[in-house]
Amino acid sequence: MSKNTPNIPGLGSFFLKNPGLFFKGMKNQLKQGVPMDLISLMGDYGKKTKKADASPTQLVANFTAGFPVEFLLAFDVWPGFPEFSACTAGMCEISQPLIEEAEGMGYSRDLCAYMKTAIGAREKGYPLDLGGSPVGDFYCGTNGVCDTHAKWFENEARKYGRPYFAMDVPCVVSGSDEARWKVDSDYIVAQLYDLIKFLEQQTGKKFDEAKFMNIINKSQECNRLYLEFFEYRKRIPAADYFIFMRVFMFPVFAQYDQDAAIKYYQKVLDKMKKRYAQAPEKIGKPEKYRLMWEGITLWYASDFYKDLEKKGAHIVYELYTESSAFRRKKTSSVEETMRQMAKEFTSATYILEQDKRIPFMVQKIDEYSIDGIILHANMSCRPSAAGLQDVKTEIEKRTNKPVLILTCDMMDPRAFSEAQVQNRIDAFIEMMEENRTQKEKQIMSGGTGQWQTINR
Amino acid sequence: MLTIGLDIGSITTKIAVMNSKALIDAKVSFTGYNVEKAWRNILKETLDRLQLKESAVDRIVATGYGRSGVSIANETVTEIKCHAVGARFYMDNVASVIDIGGQDSKFIRIDKGGNVADFVMNDKCAAGTGRFLEVMARALEVDLTDFSKLSLQARKSSPISSMCTVFAESEVISLIAKGESRENIIAGINESIVNRLVSMIGRSKIEEPVVLTGGVAQNIGIQTALMKKLKIKIWVPETAQVNGAIGAAILARNI
Ligand code: SF4
DSSP: OOOOOHHHHHHHHHHHHHHHHHHHHHHHHTTTTHHHHHHHHHHHHHHHHHHHHOOOSEEEEEOOSOTTHHHHHHHHHEEEEEEHHHHHHHHTTTTTHHHHHHHHTTTTTTSSSHHHHHHHHHHHHHOGGTTTTOOOOOEESSSSSOOHHHHHHHHHHHHHTTTTTEEEOOOOTTTTTTHHHHHHHHHHHHHHHHHHHHHHHHHOOOOHHHHHHHHHHHHHHHHHHHHHHHHHHSSOOSSOOOOHHHHHHHHHHHOOOOHHHHHHHHHHHHHHHHHSOOOOOGGGGOOOOEEEEEEEEOTTOOHHHHHHHHEEEEEEEEEETTTOOOOOSSSSHHHHHHHHHHHHHHOOHHHHHHHHHHHHHHHHHHHOOOSEEEEEEETOOOHHHHHHHHHHHHHHHOOOOEEEEEESSOOGGOOOOHHHHHHHHOOOOOOOHHHHTTTTHOOOOOOOOEEEEEOO | OOOEEEEEOSSEEEEEEEEESSSEEEEEEEEOOHHHHHHHHHHHHHHTTTTGGGGEEEEEEEEEEGGOTTOOOSSSHHHHHHHHHHHHHHOTTEEEEEESSSEEEEEEOOOTSSSEEEEEOOOOOTTSSHHHHHHHHHHHTTTTTHHHGGGGOSSSSSOOOOSSSHHHHHHHHHHHHHOOOOHHHHHHHHHHHHHHHHHTTTOOOOOOOOOEEGGGGGGGGHHHHHHHTTTTTTETTTTTGGGGHHHHHHHHTOO
């Protein structure tokens, strides 16, 4: 297969044309406070992606979240991940003009801002470090998480004249219908066999089962270690918070260098083991309120999370980061792995139906000693914004903890009004405080005022 | 004990002076672009009028959007909590507060213990707030006091459907051009505000008694439309506009 990938613009030439944007992006990336070893792991992905993009022989396939990336690795195809690039632009706080660029092309305000950021960055010629992504030699998308993925990649593939493999995951509302399970599972597994054929065609290589299973084993190990870290987040004080987790989840998501990811996660866990074997309460930050967050993070608003922490409110659990772990169960054959994948695609935490999602959250509230819950009503992401009002009502009823719905956007700062958000957060913190101390009972006594009634 | 509550809103600044039992004085002024000037002026004027020195004040609590700019405040508290406490001052069993401020409208549910149990606010849009009314009053060349009463003379209400304040203004202008009466248009505007409020309240749970607060609370057209739509009785304190400042002054007693 001949490769015809245009190169992603280099950081140097971008800097010469846009020094202001370059410095803004770099400064904002640095202020995330991501530890050096994780930065270098991600930097390595960037470097290798650029190299793959420039190489005349290395194939690059763009994939969406939820797609079984291990198949690409088994064929030595480099995984390009435009959503990750979009997150980078978000962290650099430069996503808005990119979104506007895409809207100028006709994408509506209501469409996924990840997609618009990635498209805008491509159109404006942004380098990888600031949100750009390679044009894939081919595209692999799935509607498993969201139908946007499927359409986004279909459009890209058509625009650049590249092949597209679309994996259709039946919308069964997360395994609610067990009777259909066998049919759905067969349907997905058949598509995974088609995927193997597709990759054989694209690469001219034969599928190597042993190599694939080796990759799957490593993927499972990576996921196991990643999930083990969550155990330490249950501790008080927690191992770490959302602003770290949103970057910490990247190696398990992209799986591009499994050995490095396993080594990194193992190192972090070893550190945690030591830390909690000593006196953890003396090491961590004081946690006045422990929070749960549901929905995607606000990539452009690291200051928001830091402010929360300054107020003593720490996000110790998110369904979103936990759901980025996929291969959770050991498997020993290709067929078994495919069946397991089918199960995972249709029952990911992220797309749980309400009847399962609410008890799941209630259980997590207990496990993580949560004081309050923030639900992110994400303006441009339908899957993560749907059903939040019911979640709020039910969780309040079942746990008696305050639940705040915050209407923002993961990537579009136009949907984030600082003063309004602060006001809601402050009131939410006051409610958690009231919950705890019940102090106001004594304060709020009265009944002495004058009245004017208007319903005569 | 003498305490002061300062509520720095997006349009108006409110002050309430209280002793340990009662409200001594309250006043409203425009906030303008300089928050510090706004609260310093209203504080000075009020203390001068009461012939008090600043040193006589035991504690100050600031609330509202500009609360963090009040450097002399002993504490800052959100207007959600302040409105709940302020409403409790008048009615100790109040269960729900609807506050319509300059750029925010909010619904606050209060539990049996008097704590804020839940709140919802308008999101990303000034429609359904005081600012919306101001824009509409300007388009109709009516001052806000007349605006309040005129809707009661309406024969029917002309529906305003636009979600956006600016587009709603264009809608109003086209209704004027069509010869629709001012009274009917105002009734339509009130109805559109109330519709938005009611759908916001639907996200929580309204329970009686209900108190209406904020600058818009005195608008008789809004009061009437709200009661009609919610089919419940609504109570409006005479000091509805300074309710948040009263709450702040009460909270100042206990910090
Ligand atoms: S799930 Fe949300 S963020 Fe992800 S692609 Fe769909 S709309 Fe975008």
